Amino acid sequence: MPEDKTTNKVSLKRVIIKGVLLFLLIDILFTPLSPLPILGQISAYNVIYPGRVRLPYGENPDQAYNLSLFNLEAMFASHVLAATKNPVDEYRVLIIGDSSVWGYLIKPENTLSGYINAANIKISNGRTVRAYNLGYPTLSLLKDLLILNYATRYQPDMIVWMVTLESFPVAKQLDSPIVQNNPSTVQNLITTYSLNLNPHDPKFATPNLWDSTLVGERRALADILRLQLYGVMWSATGIDQYYPQSYEPPQENLASDETFHGLLPPYLNPADLSLDIISAGINMTGNIPILYVNEPIYISHGENSDIRYNFFYPRWAYDQYRQLFADSCSTGGWHCLDEWNLVPPDEFTNSAIHMSPLGTQTLAFVLEHAILSLTSP
């Protein structure tokens, strides 16, 4: 009996010591290996279930069967774009932008890409235009550039970049959580394209040693797993966002405030806008044409609508932005469209940039023609 006890004691000690050592080893090795990007590429989407038609984003995962995560590899691996290389008969158009492109409150088939694909447009050489929704619901051109940086690996034939003034202020560029949580890629973009931003801005998430261990990254790992598991529900229901029964329409009566992100009338200084990020897009994509589109906004007719167009924009700032945008397009020789007033106020849902299916269809129709004209010899 005493011998047994000794043996047991030794084995328990060994088990505990081995367990702790093994745990520490795996935990610490996780940091230099940083396997999250590689793990993100392993995806059941496009294999077991169909790829998502818009990037993962979700505020109510239980009801939306979707979630927000920061692992761009995992996000793209779950997208239908990652299913195949660009087929020879496909003219691949990637649409990037904010929540109006992603399709807040509207179903996948009612987004810009949904309508463009439904139109089944054929370009002059017989290839069919296939649009991919790469919108992501935060307002920041740097966020768009980050997504474009990943998207270029998927052999696009054209980029449609939907923009609005709210994405332009320099001070807003680093506010998007996905930008803050992909520091090395974004810092690399800032230095490569000499953007007017600080690559060491404190807004960047700066994980310490503990944060980058296995334990520290447990949330990111769980998010990758949850994204895979929600694929079942995406496949089973086609639902990727929570559609509330009702929502507040855009604000009709506005404050008499004339400031725009702390900027005062009468002049909008181009240095306060991140026009350099737009140029960076051109540099990044090389020969691939980019169509820049100033997206439609809600135009209020209520109280103080002589001062502001809507909740986001005082008239002076927005008017000058349109002029600056047009001047930049003209100077740079960029392909641009300004569709700011294309959609009537009734066709906006819950904000000054979120359009209804009909409003989106109206814009999609304009885009179809623009795409066709850009592809014409």
Added chain:
Amino acid sequence: MVASILAIYWLQPSTPIRHLDFWLPTTCLALTILTWILTRPKDTSDFRANIITGFVIAAVILLIGLTRYLGSICCLTATRPPAIYEIFLAVTLITIFVILANRFAPGQVGWIYGCIILIIGLFVALKFEPLTKLMSIGLRAMNAQSVELASAFDIKWLGFSYVAFRLIHTLRDRVNGRLPELTLKEYVIYVIFFPAYSAGPIDRVQRFAQDLQRPFQLSMDTALIGGKQIFLGMFSKYVLADGLALFALNSNNSSQVNSIGWLWVMTYAFAFRIFFDFSGYTDIAIGMGQLLGIQLPENFERPYFKQNLTLFWNSWHMTLAQWFRAYFFNPLTRALRSDTRNIPMPLIIFIGQLSTFILIGLWHGISWNYAIWGAWHGLGLFIHNRWSELIRSRVSNLDSRPRLKRLVGLGGILLTFHYVSLGWVWFALSTPAQSWNTFLKLFRLV
């Protein structure tokens, strides 16, 4: 005991009704002490020790109440405990009631049945939404809170279902003369033993007391076995069950699904999710029990690998099934058998199984869906019982044909698993119409 008392206050979730997260565990303790008084023999041998235990319980309640004044490090409970004078008053009232009950109640069968009715009444009030809402209205009115906001979800009494089973078990065994003498301390530990407090298993007090009375020193083997079981339980619950929960069948997704194949996947996911969830909790409880010297009974024994429904129910939530067998099914069938009208045996089995399983269903919540789920299993067990009788002779012939026997066994596993999985459709969804519609969808009938 002190650890268990602290745990039941700590585990109790917050509720919109002010201080209810403090009063529910307190009521649980009061009910436990009352039940002990009713079940103890008239001449308790260790009077002094029981008095000390009573004082310790009162002191712990008052100490938990004092955490209200700890400021930022407050509290053990989900919200700040009530004012100390209120707790003092409550403890005093409980003490007076306990003294009176101790004077008049021990050995009185009427009091015992009264207590059983009280526990069942509380149970029904907590499981039947209209009654729970009424309770909420009453409690809100007492607290001067808005009664318009009252909801059945206001009252979440963690662990009461299992506490009720243990209390009724001891009360019934007291009447039957099968209950050993227990000190107040042993009794309280048995009822609120924290590893098994919220999700079982439901141990028998006779066995539990043996473990409790046995001197215990944690051995290396026990520590390893217990630790492994806790780890496996946590993996089952927090990885497997919680992962499956993301796409398991529920009231929301059942109407959204657009393919029969995925609907089957979601139904299977629910079947495995509920298994891993429940068995995970049980493993954690058993593992923790082992570390504390209590060998709690197993609750699951590979239930989805059983060849028929009877074997399934002998391996799924075993302690619950045993409880109902001992305190409902057996007494009922005994009574029916001794009935002068000579009720045929198949009918006795039918009534016994159907009513037992409807009760098990209603234990989960008083709703049509749980009742139908219970009836589904009661009926399934009856059919299996009759079928077994019918083919008994043929089954014995299979022994000479092992390959066929294996095939029949596999077929039995698949059939049982699917019968159970389809039963979960009643359990997972909230209305019979929704469940029926899902059934039709599963078989392409809609």
